[in-house]
Amino acid sequence: MSISMALFSPPISSSLQNPNLILPKISLSLLSTKRFSLLSRASSENGTSTPDSAAVSATTVEIPKPVEDVPVKPPVESSSDETDLPTTTTEIKFQDAKWVDGTWDLKQFEKQGKTDWDSVIVAEAKRRKWLEDNPETTTNDEPVLFDTSIIPWWAWMKRYHLPEAELLNGRAAMIGFFMAYFVDSLTGVGLVDQMGNFFCKTLLFVAVAGVLFIRKNEDLDKLKGLIEETTLYDKQWQAAWKEPESSSTVSSKK
Amino acid sequence: MATFALKSFTGLRHSSTDHTTLLSHAPSSLSRSQRRTSLKVTASRASPKLSNRNLRVAVIGGGPAGGAAAETLAQGGIETILIERKMDNCKPCGGAIPLCMVGEFNLPLDIIDRRVTKMKMISPSNIAVDIGRTLKEHEYIGMVRREVLDQYLRERAEKSGATVINGLFLKMDLPEDWDSPYVLHYTEYDGKTGATGQKKTMEVDAVIGADGANSRVAKSIGAGDYDYAIAFQERIRIPDDKMTYYEDLAEMYVGDDVSPDFYGWVFPKCDHVAVGTGTVTHKGDIKKFQLATRNRAKDKILGGKIIRVEAHPIPEHPRPRRLSKRVALVGDAAGYVTKCSGEGIYFAAKSGRMCAEAIVEGSQNGKKMIDESDLRKYLEKWDKTYLPTYRVLDVLQKVFYRSNPAREAFVEMCGDEYVQKMTFDSYLYKRVAPGSPLEDLKLAVNTIGSVFRANALRREIEKLNV
Numbered sequence: 001m002s003i004s005m006a007l008f009s010p011p012i013s014s015s016l017q018n019p020n021l022i023l024p025k026i027s028l029s030l031l032s033t034k035r036f037s038l039l040s041r042a043s044s045e046n047g048t049s050t051p052d053s054a055a056v057s058a059t060t061v062e063i064p065k066p067v068e069d070v071p072v073k074p075p076v077e078s079s080s081d082e083t084d085l086p087t088t089t090t091e092i093k094f095q096d097a098k099w100v101d102g103t104w105d106l107k108q109f110e111k112q113g114k115t116d117w118d119s120v121i122v123a124e125a126k127r128r129k130w131l132e133d134n135p136e137t138t139t140n141d142e143p144v145l146f147d148t149s150i151i152p153w154w155a156w157m158k159r160y161h162l163p164e165a166e167l168l169n170g171r172a173a174m175i176g177f178f179m180a181y182f183v184d185s186l187t188g189v190g191l192v193d194q195m196g197n198f199f200c201k202t203l204l205f206v207a208v209a210g211v212l213f214i215r216k217n218e219d220l221d222k223l224k225g226l227i228e229e230t231t232l233y234d235k236q237w238q239a240a241w242k243e244p245e246s247s248s249t250v251s252s253k254k
Numbered sequence: 255m256a257t258f259a260l261k262s263f264t265g266l267r268h269s270s271t272d273h274t275t276l277l278s279h280a281p282s283s284l285s286r287s288q289r290r291t292s293l294k295v296t297a298s299r300a301s302p303k304l305s306n307r308n309l310r311v312a313v314i315g316g317g318p319a320g321g322a323a324a325e326t327l328a329q330g331g332i333e334t335i336l337i338e339r340k341m342d343n344c345k346p347c348g349g350a351i352p353l354c355m356v357g358e359f360n361l362p363l364d365i366i367d368r369r370v371t372k373m374k375m376i377s378p379s380n381i382a383v384d385i386g387r388t389l390k391e392h393e394y395i396g397m398v399r400r401e402v403l404d405q406y407l408r409e410r411a412e413k414s415g416a417t418v419i420n421g422l423f424l425k426m427d428l429p430e431d432w433d434s435p436y437v438l439h440y441t442e443y444d445g446k447t448g449a450t451g452q453k454k455t456m457e458v459d460a461v462i463g464a465d466g467a468n469s470r471v472a473k474s475i476g477a478g479d480y481d482y483a484i485a486f487q488e489r490i491r492i493p494d495d496k497m498t499y500y501e502d503l504a505e506m507y508v509g510d511d512v513s514p515d516f517y518g519w520v521f522p523k524c525d526h527v528a529v530g531t532g533t534v535t536h537k538g539d540i541k542k543f544q545l546a547t548r549n550r551a552k553d554k555i556l557g558g559k560i561i562r563v564e565a566h567p568i569p570e571h572p573r574p575r576r577l578s579k580r581v582a583l584v585g586d587a588a589g590y591v592t593k594c595s596g597e598g599i600y601f602a603a604k605s606g607r608m609c610a611e612a613i614v615e616g617s618q619n620g621k622k623m624i625d626e627s628d629l630r631k632y633l634e635k636w637d638k639t640y641l642p643t644y645r646v647l648d649v650l651q652k653v654f655y656r657s658n659p660a661r662e663a664f665v666e667m668c669g670d671e672y673v674q675k676m677t678f679d680s681y682l683y684k685r686v687a688p689g690s691p692l693e694d695l696k697l698a699v700n701t702i703g704s705v706f707r708a709n710a711l712r713r714e715i716e717k718l719n720v
Contacts, residue, residue: 084557084558084559084560085490085548085552085555085556085557085558085559085560121710121711121714122714122718124711125711125714125715125717125718126718127379128378128379128658128662128711128715129715129718129719131378131379131380132378132379132510132511132658132715135378135509135511135512135546135549135550136380136549136550137549137550137551137552137553137554138376138380138382138507138550138551138553138554139553139554140499140553140554141553143382144379144380144381144382145381145382146381147381147666147669148662148666148704148707148708148711149666149703149704149707151707153703156706156707156710159710160706160710160713161706229652230652233571233593233644233645233648234645236480236571236572236574237571237572237637237641237644239478239572239573239574239575240572240573240574240575240576240577240633241633
């Protein structure tokens with residue numbers, strides 16, 4: 001975390017030694033990235049297609065380096081029929097020492113002889129974040145070939161699934177223990193006997209489902225919306241059949 | 255059912271021996287399921303034979319739906335009038351038709367400008383996947399110019415016996431009872447452009463509304479509204495060396511910058527490319543999305559000139575009422591555009607044809623008056639044949655167009671050969687061929703894996719934001 005903080009901050013190396021400045025630095029880095037993204041969005045919003053010339057000063061560390069470019073003046077978009085598109089390709093691009101030929105060079109991620117998949121994942125996330133904030137043109141000369149499936153499944157599991165599984169299991173265990181104690185104190189039925197009871201089994205099922213599907217407060221509303229969403233299209237199609245028969249002929253219809 | 259028919263039969267003005275023989279049959283012969291087109295078809299039990307004239311049907315709108323409907327009606331012996339407001343209309347359109355349309359509608363190969371055999375799907379992080387390796391030699395997606403296709407279908411309808419009128423449909427008087435005619439009010443232009451035209455009226459027995467997304471026929475019958483997307487497109491003429499890249503290749507860009515709920519595209523046309531995007535939920539930002547699409551394709555359309563800017567609404571789902579008494583809607587007017595891909599031309603033409611076939615069958619080649627039950631048969635057949643396709647595409651759109659991680663997973667999935675084969679099979683031939691269960695299982699596992707990885711990366715991105 002501290003490394004990424006340093007990467008995103010302006011190059012004031014002296015302040016790196018002062019831990020008190022770390023907090024304001026986070027907000028600084030936030031500001032700088034936000035400003036950058038705002039600028040890029042603003043430039044795409046006005047009618048011209050000026051390449052984004054607002055470059056963050058290049059840092060000395062190897063991170064996504066915005067390349068400072070000569071802003072090219074595009075021809076004025078007239079209201080006549082023919083409008084010219086810019087004829088030069090200079091543009092801010094995603095660049096990184098480890099990003100070679102449209103994919104991550106895994107050899108550069110090695111730690112103690114083995115590829116450090118975690119850093120590959122983080123690097124790819126940074127690249128995607130960069131591109132989300134500064135959408136780039138695709139080009140045939142440098143196609144992007146990276147496929148996330150080269151990162152082995154256990155790396156993903158270790159990084160994302162296991163921590164969450166630990167969290168959910170912990171929640172389920174706490175709920176389970178407390179509910180078992182509570183039911184026991186109220187009814188005197190011990191844990192083993194509770195397992196044989198249908199009502200208790202239902203409660204257990206509800207508790208497990210609740211822990212799995214409702215992880216944040218927003219999930220409740222999301223689930224309700226989901227049910228609506230899945231049936232909406234069907235309802236729109238069936239609407240033609242729901243209309244009251246309006247024909248004036250005397251005949252029975254399906 | 256038989257007693258009903260008998261009762262109304264006594265009220266008919268014309269009786270013929272045909273009718274009595276029909277009714278003396280067992281009532282089961284009146285049930286729809288036993289209808290056979292080769293034998294004498296029992297139409298709606300109560301309709302009379304039309305004396306000394308054929309059934310008159312007006313088709314409003316001369317696009318693929320209208321042209322196909324008019325041709326089938328005219329071939330079935332029905333007096334057909336096709337009303338189109340602009341004979342040389344270049345409807346803003348992607349212009350892609352599946353392979354089966356060429357066969358089913360006997361289209362000559364020279365109206366197809368280009369055969370697209372390769373597609374590129376580009377994810378929000380510019381990961382590009384090539385699609386089309388599984389296509390066979392004779393398979394392609396046809397790119398047509400709408401003005402050429404529409405004109406061809408109208409001419410064919412005219413050759414089959416339909417009357418084509420250049421006019422603008424204004425409104426329609428609904429009939430009082432079951433066999434009164436519809437009175438259409440329209441302005442006839444008589445081929446002169448720019449002139450105000452003559453106001454005319456026409457009486458017809460039935461109407462097929464094929465007048466597109468802003469259908470006036472739909473308004474006249476109170477068909478209800480639908481959600482629609484705005485599709486915005488710029489036609490760009492690019493230098494020849496860049497055009498060779500798009501010789502037989504179309505591109506699809508997905509991403510929040512390009513569209514929040516649809517995709518941006520670069521489709522090759524006859525001598526230029528069409529770059530466009532669409533959206534349902536953020537219609538006000540369409541220009542921003544278009545700029546983003548152009549930006550993503552920037553290197554490949556460098557030095558191009560915009561020759562035309564166009565936009566059009568695309569329906570997202572069918573209207574609540576697709577028919578009313580003797581008026582039926584087809585094509586875009588009914589809302590038959592698929593989700594996810596936004597395909598409409600084939601379904602328009604097919605629905606026009608299906609509706610016309612139902613009218614021909616229900617009226618016994620124009621000899622009898624039809625009523626709503628005959629048109630309902632067209633709706634039934636349509637829903638039965640194509641509702642699964644629409645449902646699948648809706649699910650795909652809901653799952654894969656919701657967010658950038660979902661789109662990344664979508665593009666990753668499209669790299670899989672099995673997915674490509676299934677997708678093209680269902681698109682080109684409009685049939686869902688059963689794949690092998692083992693491959694389906696592998697596909698399911700891979701999909702879950704892709705979605706999981708993409709969402710995991712999204713969580714990582716969110717961590718970086720903090």
